[in-house]
Amino acid sequence: MNEWLIYRGTGQPHDGIERLPAPPPWRDFDGGPLVSPPAPIDTSTTRRLGLNRDLAEQYRPGHTELELINAALYLRRPLLVTGEPGSGKSTLAHAVARELGLGRVLHWPIVSRTVLREGLYQYDALARLQDLQISRNSDERELSGAEEQPDAIGRYIRLGPLGTALLPAARPRVLLVDELDKSDIDLPNDLLNALEEGEFRIPELERMAERRPEILIRDDYGEQVTVNGGRVRCREFPFVVLTSNGERDFPAPLLRRCIHLRLDTPDADRLAAMVRAHFGDDAATANAGIIEQFLDRRPGEQRSADQLLNAIYLTQHARDEEPGTRDRLAEELMQPLNRGR
Missing domain, CATH: 3.40.50.300 (P-loop containing nucleotide triphosphate hydrolases)
Incomplete structure (x- = not known):
């Protein structure tokens, strides 16, 4: 190594x-x-x-x-x-x-x-506006005359x-x-x-950076994080x-x-290892025929490894049915993705 x-x-x-x-x-x-x-x-x-x-x-x-x-x-x-x-x-x-x-x-x-x-951040301006309106209309708000705290925007x-x-x-x-x-x-x-x-x-935070340079918001996991000066x-x-x-x-x-x-298309060895990882040590041997069926394709045909896993999972439950049921189910589930039915 x-x-x-x-x-x-x-x-x-x-x-x-x-x-x-x-x-x-x-x-x-x-x-x-x-x-x-x-x-x-x-x-x-x-x-x-x-x-x-x-x-x-x-x-x-x-x-x-x-x-x-x-x-x-x-x-x-x-x-x-x-x-x-x-x-x-x-x-x-x-x-x-x-x-x-x-x-x-x-x-x-x-x-x-x-x-x-969408990948960077989301700002729910509508929810903030609605909450401000509700707050301003409340009796407590009218009596106190308080203003929204600068870091309240972080909730949105x-x-x-x-x-x-x-x-x-x-x-x-x-x-x-x-x-x-x-x-x-x-x-x-x-x-x-x-x-x-x-x-x-984040322009919404940059505009208030002088009043409140550090503001708490939530990340994609939902955890609170601090943003300094409106910049990440x-x-x-x-x-x-x-x-x-x-x-x-x-x-x-x-x-x-x-x-x-x-990445190249997975070969027989890699597919067998994938089957073992999901179904157990003996699964590749028990389903060798389905793996071979999956790899048997015409030039240009595409299949996804998900189709192989789906076929093995389903045919495990149909093993006691009439002869040919497993092969038929596997064939239906492993149709080439780029071939119309």
Whole structure:
């Protein structure tokens, strides 16, 4: 094992992140004050990685894959991961978070209507206006003549996944920006500044920075964090995984800011390890026929590993039915994704 590798791909948690050297000068950030560490991994990670013994074998990356993941960690650059559906693009973020002890993965799913503001923060101006109106109409408000406290606005602001990932922390957080190729044409360009500068501003808080420089708001986990001067700036740049199914090309300015990793379609050994991780040590042998059926495809046909797991789960419950039932169910559940019925 090369000594320079921080993420080893073994699937076994370790403290290697403590050996990560200082960033290059052009990726060195100085945000503060430091916030508390993120919450531990949750069920979204265990669902993706499986609960059984073969995590190390299942998610052990190849040599090139391992080097590119570590390059993103060292250089503090986003990792753009492309590949067919089911090749393990999203799982990669969870595997790195688990092995390096980086806590719960922040998940930002992208759709055609997604805009940058949603990833950074949300400000519920309508709720604030309604609460102010109710307060002003109350008898207590009329008698006291008090004004709204400057930090009250913090109750109506909540950071999104990207905004939370950019909070100043002692360790990098893990952010999964899932299916970026589904976005509107402008979103990849809109991301450039936040990913390059490692910061963003909240105008609603900047306007009152002189009266109250530090204001409490909530992050994407629902935890309270302090924002100073209306600006969020990272200390350790997050480990950002941008996934794409290859449905569109990205602009050159985004590509030059990313480390590009393409994942190959899982082979028989990796699929068998995945089955063992989710169903137990003997499951790959017991379902060897379904795995072979999954891999038997014409050139250009696409299948997702989720289809294989669904087929195995369902056919386990139909094993005592009439002969041929399991094969028929598996065939129906593993239809190529790019072939019309």
